[in-house]
Amino acid sequence: MFRISKQDTALIVVDVQERLIPAMDPKVYERIRNNIIKLIKGFKIIGSPVLVTQQYTKGLGGTVKEIVDEAGEEHFEKVTFSCCGEKAFVEKLKNEGIKNVILTGMETHVCVLQTAVDLIANGFNVHVVADSVCSRAKFNWEIGLRYMEKAGAAVTVSETVLFQLLGAAGTPEFKEVSKLIK
Numbered sequence: 001m002f003r004i005s006k007q008d009t010a011l012i013v014v015d016v017q018e019r020l021i022p023a024m025d026p027k028v029y030e031r032i033r034n035n036i037i038k039l040i041k042g043f044k045i046i047g048s049p050v051l052v053t054q055q056y057t058k059g060l061g062g063t064v065k066e067i068v069d070e071a072g073e074e075h076f077e078k079v080t081f082s083c084c085g086e087k088a089f090v091e092k093l094k095n096e097g098i099k100n101v102i103l104t105g106m107e108t109h110v111c112v113l114q115t116a117v118d119l120i121a122n123g124f125n126v127h128v129v130a131d132s133v134c135s136r137a138k139f140n141w142e143i144g145l146r147y148m149e150k151a152g153a154a155v156t157v158s159e160t161v162l163f164q165l166l167g168a169a170g171t172p173e174f175k176e177v178s179k180l181i182k
Helices: 026-046 065-071 087-095 108-121 138-151 158-166 172-181
Strands: 009-014 050-055 076-078 100-106 125-134 154-156
Touching (some): 009 108, 026 125, 050 065, 076 087, 100 108
Parallel strands (some): 125 154
């Protein structure tokens, strides 16, 4: 569960949407957005899939431009808080042979948490990237992380994820990913 590899790991960007941003602390949002973008770029370099979700786009708007610019327009539309409520989402993971899921996005204590719990129940290993998720209140973020960890998720940080996927230095991928982190 604690080891991840590029062959069976996917990055999930949960609901980083235009109308949710004003409710977030601006400094916290900027940090998580930048970390999510680093992760997306890193996953693309490494060759692992990136999936993006949007919660009720009509009401919350689309995914923020900076993330769309990196991840592309494709996304899973959902109205359930858990991404697993969208049947095509789970099918996509299973069809691609994904065993490990790296979760980022917002809000930690709602959509990210419910997705983590459902993914664990579906047999996936879940890694929640603490420096790439946020909630409106720091307390909710903290409780959400603790809850997911007790449910069986590994709580990690973006650099750990990228270096685990790389596995070794000295490769062209390592050199490209290293530039993202500096």
